Each structure stands twice: as structure tokens, then as C-alpha cells.
Amino acid sequence: MDLSEALDIVRLTDVGLLRSHNEDAIASDASIGFVILADGMGGYNAGEVASEMAVLSITAELKEALGSDSSHYVLPDIDRPVLNKEILKKLMIDAVAYANASIYHASQTYSQCAGMGTTLALGLFINNQLLVGHIGDSRIYRLRNQRLVQITEDHSLLQEQIRAGVITPEQAKYSSHKNLVMRALGTDPEVELELNEFNVEVGDVYLLCSDGLSDLVDGELIQSALNHHMLDLTSAADVLVRLANEHGGNDNISVILAKVNRSYDDKNTWYDNFVGWLK
Template sequence: MPATASHRIAINGLTDIGQVRNENEDNIRWYNHPTLPFGYVVVADGMGGYNGGSTASTIAVNYIGKHLEAIVNPTFQSCTPNQQELIIQSTLIEAINVANAEILLAKQKNPQLGQMGTTVAIAIIWQDQVTISHLGDSRAYLWDKQGFIQLTKDHSLVQELIDSGSLNEDQARQSNIRNQITRALGVTQSVDPSINNYQLTQNCLLMLCSDGLTEYLDNGQLDYVLSTHRPALECCYRLIDDANLLGGKDNISVGIIEYTLEAAHQSSSQATFTAPPAQPDEDITVRKFVQ
């Protein structure tokens, strides 16, 4: 079936300084191909004090974005689906490594930026395939008519305590170490991003965000907004408004991909993803690739 006829995507993204900070250290970049069902969202939450955080997040989204936008070319389009999947994954890994190296180089050139680094969350969509990657505590979620799922697990000290059973989710949200991350861009010479690939089988929304949003809105509240607020892409504005009304202590970034599959091609499955024998929070996903 022709890809351009059966898959449609629309993308929107927004970043906001919040109510307290003097500078926005978040950055977001997104792209929607004008004729093909290809696009991406990159959210980066910088750290490192005045100017440093915004520099790191800007480097991250720009270098990653430029690499991703070069994926769809005549050679790529002539490849098989399996080959295309591998091209996307290898390009993504290269992009993350280049961004990491560029941040380290900027720190070397300017000692005032010596403490900078950034989280990153990335979603790349091509036809019915979506690749999700992240470092740190910026997150990716999926919403469809069957429910709401968090696709990423934070690289943070608090998440390690949750995994060990020392903290529950409510305690973690109040912890004074909740912002201490264990992986980021621009901190070490090598990086270890989490990367997963999924197949979409019905209409859905993919949402990426920085922790300026999830500090205030839990998964139930995010689910409610994505379920009820339309047009779907305007959820970006609604979610940022909600976080600001609740305090807006941090910068806030939200990106949303709206994926639509023509009715004739929609799966009769009872879930957006076919269920594998996996953990309970992944019971509506097909994880095709893991790093």
C-alpha cells in the first residue's frame, strides 16, 4: 500500500520559560516532511547554570535534527523496510554521538561552560514505525483509545530507588534528589542512550516533554488532557498552561506527533501495539529493537 496514502502525521512543539527561571535552558526542534509520512521531535533540557544549559540543549537539538532530516533521500526510499529501520537507528546513534562530542568541544573551548550538559528525548516516525530514544529524565509517552503508556524510563537516581522498591511514585515526585540524572549528553566521552522501536497499528498521539511538565502533572493527568483536549496538537499549549498555573518552577517543553492511519488499513487489534510477554507497563507495545 502506498505510504503517502495510508499514513498521515502532524507535529507541533512548544517550549516555555515558566514562571520562575530567568532563562529557558530547554530547547525543542521538530520536523514534518512536506510529502512523506516522516518526522521527528527532539526535546532537550539543559543544565549547567546561566547560558550553559541553553547552549548545551541548543547544540543537541540542532545537531540531532540536522542528521535526522538527512535520512529521507532517494537511497533511503529505495531500501526495504528492514533496511530503512536500520538506517534510522544507525543515523540516530550517530547523531547522538556527534551532539555529545560537540557539547564536549564547546566546553573545552569555553571553560565558563564547563558544567553544562543536557537531557534529550527523541521520537522519529516513518510510516507506521516509531523509534524512541532518550538520555536523562525527559520523557516520551503514547496515547490511543486503548490507554496511555510511558515509553521511557528515567535515567535518574530517583528511578533507581523506585526500581529497588525504596520509593514509590508519589514519594519520588517529592524527593529532593528528583533532578539528579545518571545519563546525559555532554558529560562523558561516550553515551549510552536507550533506544526502542515500535510499530503503530492505529491512530495515536506521541508526546515528548521535559521534566518541567512532569514535575506537576502525573500520568493520569497527562492522560486526561490528551484524551479530552482537541485539536490534539493544541495539547502543547494546554499542558504548558497547566504546568505554569501549578507553579512553573522550571522551563517546560512539549512536543506532540499525531499519527493517523486510514480506516481501511487500521488493525482490528485491541491495542495500538501487539502485546509481547513483557513487563506490565509495556503490555501494549511491540518492542522491535532495544539498545
């Protein structure tokens, strides 16, 4: 089946109240269950270059590999049971590595792009699971049974201080180091994508967001907004952006919402097309 039958996906980005341009980039493709968000930084207006390069490059790589004609992708000689995870993880890692190399090369080649980079959050829904990759402090949350849980951990100085017990999560809300990331795409020749997998349940809602939302709107308010607008993801996205602007709007605000409407562990999915030629 087309995964758009199992997933509702809505995305929205807003420049906010104080910035002159938007350095966030977002994309999604419900047919293959793919979502991606990047929050650019550095250079003279080059953050938007880095985030757009990341989203365009990774989206193109994955759509090419996961489209209906995927037999051109060379698979290693491994047994089918690991294909649903290990091959797809490798696809994500390779796509991110290629984007990182491209952004880094541009930053080293063009003076106006020097120092640019971007955070990254991406997800791939497959066989009732979600593969999650992230770099930096853009986040992914899961709303399940009306409870919101952050399923990524920021690669930031603030998170390192919390982990080390230097500050508490409550103190972190008022820290002046919120935007100091410890890992970013495109700032170094190589970068490690943190990759995890989660079981998915019907009724789950997944939120990808830039720190323009998470820095200004606390988890309880996000949870309340999502629960109130559960049946209308477009309204939910609008409300989240409005809340961020009402709380200062001092950064670009981007959100992607994906709701799981039905099981997608069926036969005849794109996954079966992807490996069918092996039979």
C-alpha cells in the first residue's frame, strides 16, 4: 500500500517575529513515510543555504532509493530479516554523509558560506516502526495516549551540562547557552548521525520541530495543543507556530506533524517492492 493511506503528514514553517529571513527547511513524502527538518546556522545568510542543501540532498537520495523502481540500488549479500532495518539505516547514514560532505565543501569553497552548518531531524516510517536520525538540537517528540515524550536528545552544551549534573532541567530553561550545539551537519568533514528505532502504535502523533518552538513553548503546552487539535493536524501546526510567536517569536519556527492512522506492516508496501526483486 501507499503509506499515505496510513499516515497524515502536515508541515509548516514561519520566519517568526524578529528574523528577516527563514533559515529552516522542511520536507516530507507520505507515500514513503519520510519527514525531514533542518535549522541552518552560520555565514552571511548562509544558514538557509546549509539547511536547504541538507533537505534537498537527503530527500532526493532517499526518494531515489525508496521509489517504486529501486532495483538499481546495490544491496549487500545479507539475509532478508535485517533488510527492514539495517539496509534502511545504511541508506539514511549514506544520504546524510553525502549531504555533510557537500555542505562542508561549499563552506570551504565560498567565503560567504564560511562556517555554515545545520541541525537535522529526520524520520522514516517502516513496518510499524520509525527510524529516527538527528544531529544538533532540532527535536522529535511522540504523543501517545495524550502524553508527549521527547524521543531525541539534543547534541548541545546545555544537554551535556544536564547529563553531567552541572545544572537541572529547570535551570536549563533560563540558560544563556541554549543555542550552543555540539554537533552539526556540514561544519566538519565528517559527522555522526545518531540513529534510533521506535515501535509505532496506531494513534501516535510525531512532532519534528526546530528550536524556534522548543525554546519558547514548554512541553506541557505543546502536549495540550496537540491533544486539543488531534483531529486536525493543520490546525495543530498553526497553533504551535502561533504559540511560539506569542512567546516572543525570536527565531524561525518549523514543525512537521505525522499521525499514524493505521498499521503499515502490510504486504505490497514500497518495502516489498524494494526487496521483491531478491526473491
